[in-house]
Amino acid sequence: MLPTGAAAATRRLRMHQIPPPSAAPDRALPFPEPGPGALWRGLVEQIPAVTYVAEFDAGATLKYVSPQIEELLGYTPDAFLRDPALWYACVHPDDLDRVRREELRTFESRTPFDCEFRMVHRDGHEVIVWERDAIITDADGAPTHTQGVLMDVTPMHLIRDELDAERESARRYLEVAGAAIVVLDRAGRVELLNRSGYKLAGHPEGTLQGRDFLGTVLDGDDLAEARTVFAAAMDTGHMPPSTEWRLVRTDGARTVAWTHRVMRDEHGEVIGTVSSGTDVTERRAAAAQIAHLANHDPVTDLPNRRLFGEHLELALARAARAGHAVGLLYLDLDDFKLVNDSLGHSAGDRLLVEVAQRLRARVRDADVLARHGGDEFLVLLGDLDPATAAEDAKAAGRGVLDALAVPFVLAGMEVHVTGSVGISLLPADAFDAESLLRHADAAMYQAKREGHDQVRLFDADRGEPRQRLSLTSRLRHAIAEEQLVLHWQPIVDPATRRLEALEALVRWQDPVRGLVMPDAFVALAEQAGIIDRLGELVLDLVVRQRVRWRQDDGFEPTVHVNLSPRELRNPRFADRVATRLADHHIDPATVVMEITESTAMQDPGQVRPLLRDLHDTGVRIAIDDFGAGHSSLSRLVGLPVDMLKIDRSFLARVPADPASAAVLSAVVALAGALNLQAVAEGVETESQREQLVGLGCPLAQGFLLGRPGPAHTVRGQLQRAAA
Numbered sequence: 001m002l003p004t005g006a007a008a009a010t011r012r013l014r015m016h017q018i019p020p021p022s023a024a025p026d027r028a029l030p031f032p033e034p035g036p037g038a039l040w041r042g043l044v045e046q047i048p049a050v051t052y053v054a055e056f057d058a059g060a061t062l063k064y065v066s067p068q069i070e071e072l073l074g075y076t077p078d079a080f081l082r083d084p085a086l087w088y089a090c091v092h093p094d095d096l097d098r099v100r101r102e103e104l105r106t107f108e109s110r111t112p113f114d115c116e117f118r119m120v121h122r123d124g125h126e127v128i129v130w131e132r133d134a135i136i137t138d139a140d141g142a143p144t145h146t147q148g149v150l151m152d153v154t155p156m157h158l159i160r161d162e163l164d165a166e167r168e169s170a171r172r173y174l175e176v177a178g179a180a181i182v183v184l185d186r187a188g189r190v191e192l193l194n195r196s197g198y199k200l201a202g203h204p205e206g207t208l209q210g211r212d213f214l215g216t217v218l219d220g221d222d223l224a225e226a227r228t229v230f231a232a233a234m235d236t237g238h239m240p241p242s243t244e245w246r247l248v249r250t251d252g253a254r255t256v257a258w259t260h261r262v263m264r265d266e267h268g269e270v271i272g273t274v275s276s277g278t279d280v281t282e283r284r285a286a287a288a289q290i291a292h293l294a295n296h297d298p299v300t301d302l303p304n305r306r307l308f309g310e311h312l313e314l315a316l317a318r319a320a321r322a323g324h325a326v327g328l329l330y331l332d333l334d335d336f337k338l339v340n341d342s343l344g345h346s347a348g349d350r351l352l353v354e355v356a357q358r359l360r361a362r363v364r365d366a367d368v369l370a371r372h373g374g375d376e377f378l379v380l381l382g383d384l385d386p387a388t389a390a391e392d393a394k395a396a397g398r399g400v401l402d403a404l405a406v407p408f409v410l411a412g413m414e415v416h417v418t419g420s421v422g423i424s425l426l427p428a429d430a431f432d433a434e435s436l437l438r439h440a441d442a443a444m445y446q447a448k449r450e451g452h453d454q455v456r457l458f459d460a461d462r463g464e465p466r467q468r469l470s471l472t473s474r475l476r477h478a479i480a481e482e483q484l485v486l487h488w489q490p491i492v493d494p495a496t497r498r499l500e501a502l503e504a505l506v507r508w509q510d511p512v513r514g515l516v517m518p519d520a521f522v523a524l525a526e527q528a529g530i531i532d533r534l535g536e537l538v539l540d541l542v543v544r545q546r547v548r549w550r551q552d553d554g555f556e557p558t559v560h561v562n563l564s565p566r567e568l569r570n571p572r573f574a575d576r577v578a579t580r581l582a583d584h585h586i587d588p589a590t591v592v593m594e595i596t597e598s599t600a601m602q603d604p605g606q607v608r609p610l611l612r613d614l615h616d617t618g619v620r621i622a623i624d625d626f627g628a629g630h631s632s633l634s635r636l637v638g639l640p641v642d643m644l645k646i647d648r649s650f651l652a653r654v655p656a657d658p659a660s661a662a663v664l665s666a667v668v669a670l671a672g673a674l675n676l677q678a679v680a681e682g683v684e685t686e687s688q689r690e691q692l693v694g695l696g697c698p699l700a701q702g703f704l705l706g707r708p709g710p711a712h713t714v715r716g717q718l719q720r721a722a723a
């Protein structure tokens with residue numbers, strides 16, 4: 001070791017301020033024995049380290065120090081040999097005590113000195129050195145002197161610091177990452193789990209290190225699947241890039257979407273996995289909610305026509321296999337329109353809700369009850385005995401009407417409601433869902449004509465031809481006779497309530513059944529292939545109304561027209577629209593064509609050019625019911641779309657549910673970013689309107705802002721907007 005004496009003098013030295021070496025007597029010694037001195041010396045003076053030899057005495061008098069010391073500390077070997085205090089003067093003052101203690105320990109225990117500490121160069125810069133020595137003994141084993149090496153390890157430290165800093169910032173990135181990140185070794189043990197990961201897993205930080213991750217956070221089917229996936233990944237190096245597993249926690253499971261990567265070492269061997277997970281619990285719940293809304297009638301929460309259709313297909317397939325019969329009950333309330341008109345829509349809605357409740361209590365658990373639209377309900381009776389099917393179905397139909405017998409109380413008034421039930425049976429009357437439905441409807445129609453409160457079985461041979469007409473033929477007739485009328489619903493600026501546009505909504509003015517809502521016949525028109533004619537008539541009615549507004553009041557309001565997918569697919573459609581508008585001098589920019597999200601998304605290769613043709617005529621295009629079909633906004637990019645009508649299922653739960661509010665706000669913002677004008681549908685309450693104003697949603701539509709009604713009902717609003 002280097003000299004241990006004369007330390008006190010250097011104690012008071014401050015870092016970076018080293019006095020010049022004192023002029024001391026020349027104590028320089030020749031390089032010691034053994035060995036051919038010159039050779040050894042040549043060797044040690046070339047290595048990139050300082051070597052030294054010292055007496056093994058309390059002062060550890062330095063006998064030799066190699067010239068590399070000058071590069072390290074800025075003083076010549078001579079300077080050190082002359083002045084024993086110089087060495088300590090060069091030790092960093094903060095490390096001096098430690099160095100001294102170590103020296104004392106090694107001297108007393110006669111073990112080698114081995115220490116890393118800081119020194120200060122003559123010019124003031126700091127170096128980190130590592131010093132190690134060996135004790136040389138004489139023949140009797142008595143220590144005679146020490147010889148040692150002193151190396152500049154500053155560069156190593158710099159590199160290590162850099163690595164540490166890098167590791168630290170990587171760790172910090174992991175910690176602030178919103179996603180959970182987990183690294184597992186080949187055995188599935190946690191090598192790394194970041195803070196978000198612990199939070200997501202619901203375990204205190206650090207407690208899962210080295211533990212079987214999957215077994216700790218998953219259970220049931222998810223665990224079994226995860227084990228299989230992980231084992232296969234270790235085996236084959238292949239892993240599904242994404243999975244969805246539920247993390248079990250004491251406070252309830254969370255659904256987590258994971259993305260995985262297999263990790264390999266530099267030889268390509270699989271050494272584990274790295275996965276990142278995001279909590280999608282709310283998102284999935286929202287999706288499930290949207291799916292529910294897509295399949296259920298919002299007023300009664302009964303299955304809607306779509307879901308009923310699925311049940312019907314299943315029941316038919318099952319019946320065919322088992323040789324059972326299926327009955328279909330078609331209930332239409334008598335005079336529902338009267339209730340709506342005299343007591344208002346909300347009373348009408350309440351009546352529908354209560355009818356639904358009574359029917360649900362009446363039908364068997366296995367039967368499917370659905371709202372067909374408007375005031376029409378369907379009951380599916382599955383698994384009937386073919387021998388008694390007609391009687392059973394009639395009894396069920398009677399039961400349905402009995403359920404209505406007790407008067408309803410609406411708006412403080414007793415209201416007597418009756419209905420008409422038509423029944424058709426499979427296989428007696430039909431072999432497929434469509435004709436079953438058609439025949440049940442025809443039977444209902446017949447029941448209605450024979451007076452209220454009736455149940456009728458479909459009978460192909462009975463009655464005059466007019467009564468046997470199916471719904472399809474009646475609709476065809478209605479179009480030809482122009483029994484369709486338009487109602488207009490305002491689209492307004494939610495902040496000012498100023499009218500910005502009007503949406504045309506078609507209704508069927510049926511002389512027998514009254515006003516039929518589009519839900520009850522538009523889809524049918526599509527299936528029956530008469531939607532083109534329906535659409536043409538609607539466009540005609542729109543144009544005629546626009547002309548009337550112009551002639552009577554000078555209004556040129558922007559109008560929205562709903563299109564069916566079939567209409568759009570007609571290659572001559574765009575031309576027809578352009579001609580029709582031009583014939584009546586209607587500026588195409590004041591016409592917005594609404595197509596549903598699903599229409600726009602299906603078969604983009606086919607739809608895109610047609611949309612483009614339509615857009616090229618100058619009309620604007622809106623995506624209707626956006627959000628109901630789960631497609632992403634990004635898929636709209638590239639379609640010639642100008643507006644986004646946000647499905648009312650989004651607004652339905654706002655502002656009670658913060659998750660829906662967040663989704664809504666994101667959709668509004670994204671629409672803005674994509675340069676699409678957003679229209680929020682289904683605004684029913686003041687607080688929903690305020691929410692939309694807060695979100696900066698430019699347009700809104702809903703019962704609060706204006707119900708659909710005949711043209712004269714919107715005249716006031718039109719006038720105010722024109723003023």
Ligand code: C2E
Pocket residue numbers: 298489504505506517518519522535538561562563564594624625648681682683684701702703704708
């Ligand atoms: P849509 O295009 O989404 O039209 C809006 C529907 O929501 C209308 O029902 C309207 O009465 C209803 N609505 C508006 N505001 C509210 C509200 O605040 N709350 C609630 N609960 N409902 C509201 P409508 O008139 O029964 O029309 C149903 C659907 O029939 C329309 O949905 C549209 O897809 C279709 N349709 C209507 N007219 C036509 C048409 O001329 N051609 C075609 N192809 N389809 C049409």
Ligand code: CA
Pocket residue numbers: 503562594624
């Ligand atoms: Ca619409």
Ligand code: CA
Pocket residue numbers: 624625645647681
């Ligand atoms: Ca809509």
